[in-house]
Amino acid sequence: EVQLVESGGGLVQPGGSLRLSCAASGFTFSNYWMTWVRQAPGKGLEWVANIKQDGSEKYYVDSVKGRFTISRDNAENSLYLQMNSLRVEDTAVYYCARRRDGHNAGDYWGQGTLVTVSS
């Protein structure tokens, strides 16, 4: 059974940093692109970042470029999102998802982790 479990969310002050993790199991993690998607409270979905199987390609939404870094450890079956210079508008539930083979759509999702940026 495919499972994705996010962790690392919490309350942080504006300008602070946080590192999210996503533990994957039930599939060969190193064979799949992975993605982060976020959802602000009461709002819609926003794609954040993608990373290729070997980490050689990474893509970001403009609003997080230069502040967030997506990475992965295939030996540990883990995906990460390092978030620096956090802003109030980064407050959201952050989901990790597996990208469906051949299609840039998430076919399995974690339960999400809440990041709150507030003073």
Place this chain on the structure above:
Amino acid sequence: AIRMTQSPSSLSASTGDRVTITCRASQGISSYLAWYQQKPGKAPKLLIYGASTLQSGVPSRFSGSGSGTDFTLTISCLQSEDFATYYCQQYYSYPLTFGGGTKVEIK
């Protein structure tokens, strides 16, 4: 960035109704479109990819159509478990973008 516009933003329907949701892209995206269902407090669930291919395990009452700029998600016979918010997403180019969502409520 490609803008995805869904309509309506919400609708009320009864169990057994046929429901259609529309998604329009600001430029042509071929068939690089996915549909998701999301229930309150839960992660999104992939329903359709490639504009019309049903994800494994998704009931056949869900169907998708369209290509280029105009797409539809149809639920042929609404069931109680289908009351949720639905999102389209283009993956023709980065940044990947979602529509604003359509909330399907009980009439």
